[in-house]
Each structure stands twice: as structure tokens, then as C-alpha cells.
Amino acid sequence: MTKPESGAQQVVVVTGAASGIGAGIARHAHARGMAVVLADIDAAALDRAAAELGGALTRVTDVSDSRSVHVLAELAFDSFGRVDLLFNNAGIMRAGFLWKLGESDWDAALGVNITGVVNGIRAFVPRMLDQGGAGRVVNTASVGGFAPGPMMSPYSASKFAVVAITECLQMELSMIDAPVSASVLAPGPVVTSVFDNPFGAVSHPAVDRMVTQMRELLDTDGLDADTFAELVFAGIDRGDFWLAPQGEHLDTMVRQHTATILERREPVIRQSFR
């Protein structure tokens, strides 16, 4: 586990902390006695999440805006003097037929899911390196970042990118023998609102089948955010680079995708959609 040299209270920053997985991580960190900084674009939900913790430092943040993330970093370092754990967790889904998704869908998904992670790394890592001592940056990808899903091209592309960026980050941190490490967080199905209405007004029988399968998967296999957070922290305690609390979902994705490449087959429509 990451520990400040002094043994002082650990400081955790979570983006997308107002709901779902981010809120679960914030609750778990708070329950462990860590100081938590909550960031989200949704001000009202952020206030509710902070109130649930009995008060926490919050900052309305748009992770796709580098200035906004730099202000968040300044707030965290000015308030606590250090950051031990950064969760670049905020993420959004844009779904639909690739040829029908608009520029704004692509800009939104890539802006939050990729640029948001890069902004977090650029704003926090230099200061985490300067502060000395161990630290960790956890970037939320998805098991869908290991095998693309139809109708989810911006999401798939962005989550593949998060995996690659995090692997690069870890390699570069180890090149300089930094005490700071990185982790890829690859959730399988977790019961949150991220997939509530992924296809909007898109209407097609193939889409209806996908929505039904996604709902069934969430009902049968979906973890609640608190159980998920507990498993995430267990992985962090072990120092895992690959944080995959639902390892069977990740392994299925990796095997299927790798097989299509090694066997030079066409991409298959997988049975699991995240």
C-alpha cells in the first residue's frame, strides 16, 4: 500500500467521485481514515456525496479541461501538502453506430475518457514525484479496454487508450526508479448509472438485443460499488498494476481478442458488453 514517509494520514483524490464507482472508492477510502478529495462535473451530486461522508473537500471539475484539473491539484496539494493516491476515474459512454455518432459524441468521450486521464497525470504526477515517498495513480479503463465492443466505438477506443497510457506511465516511472506507481483499473459489470441509456434514441433490433444482454449481465454479474471498491483497495494493498476485481471478465476479453488476432479471424461480437 502507498504510505507517506511520515506515516501521516494518506490523501486520496477521486475524479468522477459523485456517483457509482468513484463514490464507492471515496466511501471506502474515507472508511480507512484517508483524507478524500472529491471531484466531479456534477456539483449537486458532488455535494450529496460529500455530505454522505460527513463532509469532505470537493471541487467541481471538468476532467477534460486541463485548467480545471490543475486547479483541483492545487487545491489538494495546498490543503494537504501531498497526494498519495489519485483515481482518474471519471468516464462517460457514447454509443451508437460508428457512422452515425457525431463529432460532439467523439469529442465528449475522448475528452473525458482519454484527455481526462492525461490531464490528471500531468497535473498530479510531477508534484507526487516531488513530494517524495510512495504514491499511486489508478486510471480507470474497463474490461472493454481489452476487446472492442460493437456500438461502443468511442468508449472502446478510449478505454484501449487508457490501458496503453497507463502501461506507458508505469514503464516511465520505473525507468526513473520513481516510488510512484501506476495501475490500470479494469472494472467488469458494476451497478452504476454509466450504462443507463447508452444508445439514446438509436433504434434497431440489434441494439435492443444488446441492451437486454447488458441489463441481464448487470443483474446477474454486477457488483455493487462498495464491494467493488473493497476489492480495488485489496489490489492496491498488494501493489497490483492490473486491478481487475472481476478477473474472469478480463480474462475472457483478453483471450477472445487475442485469439482473433493470432488466428487472423474477423472480430467476433462478444457476449459481454463492457
Ligand SMILES: NC(=O)c1ccc[n+]([C@@H]2O[C@H](COP(=O)([O-])OP(=O)(O)OC[C@H]3O[C@@H](n4cnc5c(N)ncnc54)[C@H](O)[C@@H]3O)[C@@H](O)[C@H]2O)c1
Ligand atoms: N459501471 C460499470 O460497469 C463500468 C465498467 C467498466 C468501466 N467503468 C468505468 O468506471 C468509471 C466510473 O463509471 P461509473 O460506472 O461509476 O459511472 P457513473 O456514471 O456512475 O459515474 C461517472 C461519474 O463521472 C462524472 N463525470 C462525467 N463527466 C465528467 C467530467 N467531464 N469531469 C468530471 N467528472 C465527470 C459523472 O458526473 C459521474 O459522477 C468510468 O470511467 C467508466 O467508464 C464502469
